[in-house]
Amino acid sequence: MSQNKSSMVERSGYVALIGRPNVGKSTILNHILGQKISITSRKPQTTRHRVLGIKTEGLIQAMYVDTPGLHKEQKKAINRYMNRAASSSIKEVDVIVFVVEKLQWTDEDQLVLEQLMVARCPVILAVNKVDQIEDKQKLLPFLQKLTAKMDFKAIVPVSALDGHNLSNLEEEIGKLLPEGEHFYPEDQVTDRSSRFLAAELVREKIMRQLGDELPYEMTVEIESFEDDGELISINALILVERDSQKSIVIGKGGKRLKLIGQEARKEMERMFDAKVMLKTWVKVKGGWSDDDRALRSLGYDDV
Incomplete structure (x- = not known):
């Protein structure tokens, strides 16, 4: 038929x-x-x-x-x-x-x-x-x-x-959907870089861990992403706007930040199908969420 x-x-x-x-x-x-x-x-x-x-x-x-x-x-x-x-x-x-x-x-x-x-x-x-x-x-x-x-x-x-x-x-x-040839290879699932996905995973774990404790004045910047074929080494910088927020993210004795890092690393290993070494730290950058220039430098520029 x-x-x-x-x-x-x-x-x-x-x-x-x-x-x-x-x-x-x-x-x-x-x-x-x-x-x-x-x-x-x-x-x-x-x-x-x-x-x-x-x-x-x-x-x-x-x-x-x-x-x-x-x-x-x-x-x-x-x-x-x-x-x-x-x-x-x-x-x-x-x-x-x-x-x-x-x-x-x-x-x-x-x-x-x-x-x-x-x-x-x-x-x-x-x-x-x-x-x-x-x-x-x-x-x-x-x-x-x-x-x-x-x-x-x-x-x-x-x-x-x-x-x-x-x-x-x-x-x-x-x-x-309109008729037309495919734009991407059959096995490609996103146009976003591994670096971008790594930053997003760290931010997800922070939002899930902290709930209402932390407003949206937090973002994550990947300072380095190195893949040698056996190990992916990632340095992630968590930016907040105030010292009090920094203390919340780090937690007592650094426990909160350690847990965020552990959860993000496990998910990265699943996503990238590789061993990951993730280092995270927190820095205060006042007013970044209401500063157009700061937003662009942090990757909020894809509109």
């Missing part, structure tokens, strides 16, 4: 994962790729940069752009940077996946929707965390309300944590 002619065509395109902070965009990306590319934590605005995850399956290559959550407060330069990173992605992709959370519609969801109204590409709505809905009968009326808000190409309920229904989401995305 002959296959449908359109299914035999190579497709390739960029797919932006857009939404307010903490709706699960990075978790969706990691599950689709089958490995961690974007760091995750329960804290809003964990994702600060656009991160590209590439999935090639048969004739379809989708380049997923994980974006910082669009948010209302823009008190500091870093907040404005994150919003620019998300907003600019809307204009540069072939398909948008708008991620919202089960049975919730907030002012920030509305802010995202207003930006998507002027998008020139098709928009799919992904309703995440549906596994957490106790009364499943509430889902259908919620989906009907969302349907009225915009002409979505598809509405797909998903659960990013356990991967539920993500294959359906990928199928809907695949239908909308």
